[in-house]
Amino acid sequence: MTLLVKSSYSHRFLSSSTPAMSVCSSFCPQLPSYFRQKPINSLPTKPLFPLSFKVFSSQATGVSAEADELPGRIGFLGMGIMGTPMAQNLLKAGCDVTVWNRTKSKCDPLISLGAKYQPSPDEVAASCDVTFAMLADPESAMDVACGKHGAASGMGPGKGYVDVSTVDGDTSKLINGHIKATGASFLEAPVSGSKKPAEDGQLIFLAAGDKSLYNTVAPLLDIMGKSRFYLGDVGNGAAMKLVVNMIMGSMMATFSEGLLLSEKVGLDPNVLVEVVSQGAISAPMYSLKGPSMIESLYPTAFPLKHQQKDLRLALGLAESVSQSTPIAAAANELYKVAKSHGLSDEDFSAVIEALKAKK
Numbered sequence: 080m081t082l083l084v085k086s087s088y089s090h091r092f093l094s095s096s097t098p099a100m101s102v103c104s105s106f107c108p109q110l111p112s113y114f115r116q117k118p119i120n121s122l123p124t125k126p127l128f129p130l131s132f133k134v135f136s137s138q139a140t141g142v143s144a145e146a147d148e149l150p151g152r153i154g155f156l157g158m159g160i161m162g163t164p165m166a167q168n169l170l171k172a173g174c175d176v177t178v179w180n181r182t183k184s185k186c187d188p189l190i191s192l193g194a195k196y197q198p199s200p201d202e203v204a205a206s207c208d209v210t211f212a213m214l215a216d217p218e219s220a221m222d223v224a225c226g227k228h229g230a231a232s233g234m235g236p237g238k239g240y241v242d243v244s245t246v247d248g249d250t251s252k253l254i255n256g257h258i259k260a261t262g263a264s265f266l267e268a269p270v271s272g273s274k275k276p277a278e279d280g281q282l283i284f285l286a287a288g289d290k291s292l293y294n295t296v297a298p299l300l301d302i303m304g305k306s307r308f309y310l311g312d313v314g315n316g317a318a319m320k321l322v323v324n325m326i327m328g329s330m331m332a333t334f335s336e337g338l339l340l341s342e343k344v345g346l347d348p349n350v351l352v353e354v355v356s357q358g359a360i361s362a363p364m365y366s367l368k369g370p371s372m373i374e375s376l377y378p379t380a381f382p383l384k385h386q387q388k389d390l391r392l393a394l395g396l397a398e399s400v401s402q403s404t405p406i407a408a409a410a411n412e413l414y415k416v417a418k419s420h421g422l423s424d425e426d427f428s429a430v431i432e433a434l435k436a437k438k
């Protein structure tokens with residue numbers, strides 16, 4: 080197994096078997112020279128910054144060493160909750176980043192940090208070697224990739240398109256077809272992890288598609304994430320992401336029921352959160368969201384409308400293979416009720432409000 084560890088502060092890559100540091104430096108030539116091409120045995124014994132190591136093991140096959148032609152110019156489409164910190168981390172690592180967003184003002188913070196701007200997805204794609212897209216849903220992902228002035232119009236041989244949005248496999252395959260028709264390469268790479276992991280460069284990439292593009296962009300994924308999985312054909316990354324989010328949506332729905340039930344029978348829901356955190360069903364999500372849910376506060380990290388979209392898409396996936404998913408179906412109904420109460424843009428933990436409203 081190849082083991083690659085990365086300091087999340089300095090972007091120094093230490094590898095047991097690869098020249099990954101030099102690969103990173105080729106991507107990001109503006110990196111201070113100290114961070115480039117440092118052989119592992121010449122690192123200072125005392126780090127300049129506190130080191131927090133990321134471990135890349137996974138089914139994730141080969142790391143960056145397999146890349147030979149490295150993209151210098153990186154495009155990023157979609158400056159929402161996730162796209163903004165992801166692009167920001169690329170910029171902070173010294174990469175040459177060009178951004179676009181439907182609502183242009185959301186590009187301004189990135190432009191202040193040194194990002195370039197292009198007024199349309201096709202112009203971003205035309206001016207970049209690799210273009211990432213982080214968009215709301217299947218419709219926007221399709222439109223931005225394949226619509227009028229979509230990225231595909233700016234793609235061509237030697238370029239790559241990496242869609243990190245959460246969409247269904249059919250949408251991803253359609254986008255793949257449009258991009259490949261231009262002679263460019265395509266990778267789907269949806270992410271597990273929310274706003275904070277995106278800010279901290281701790282996302283988990285679920286990649287599938289062109290293996291050579293996966294190898295090429297691996298150093299960029301490693302800047303934005305803590306691990307990556309290569310899952311084979313286009314559609315597998317989307318499917319993995321939907322299964323994970325189907326589980327998460329159901330977990331949050333049943334957690335909401337538990338919080339309300341505990342309170343109704345006279346227990347302190349804060350104690351419930353503590354008990355849960357110490358046992359076999361402990362999950363970071365419960366400890367993270369529980370206290371604010373008890374206060375009826377839902378600061379948005381993962382919008383509820385996206386969680387409901389993911390449940391809908393996961394149910395479609397289950398339907399396509401005749402897999403029974405009654406728990407997810409019930410959870411989906413609850414998120415739909417929450418949406419009807421105007422909670423679409425709240426955090427998905429606001430689903431608890433749908434249960435309160437049902438009383």
Ligand SMILES: NC(=O)C1=CN([C@@H]2O[C@H](COP(=O)(O)OP(=O)(O)OC[C@H]3O[C@@H](n4cnc5c(N)ncnc54)[C@H](OP(=O)(O)O)[C@@H]3O)[C@@H](O)[C@H]2O)C=CC1
Nearest residue numbers: 157158159160161181182214215219245273274380381385
């Ligand atoms: N937030 C999270 O915790 C996570 C989200 N995801 C997934 O990542 C994706 C993005 O999520 P997130 O950043 O939270 O979402 P946001 O709602 O914050 O951002 C959505 C982005 O999509 C753009 N967009 C929406 N509709 C269109 C359209 N018709 N044409 C062009 N652009 C459009 C928005 O542009 P504009 O600013 O103009 O509205 C914005 O840039 C989603 O697929 C989500 O499921 C995955 C992991 C975690």
Ligand SMILES: O=CCCC(=O)O
Nearest residue numbers: 245271272273324381
């Ligand atoms: O798609 C959103 C996932 C959020 C998370 O993994 O915490």
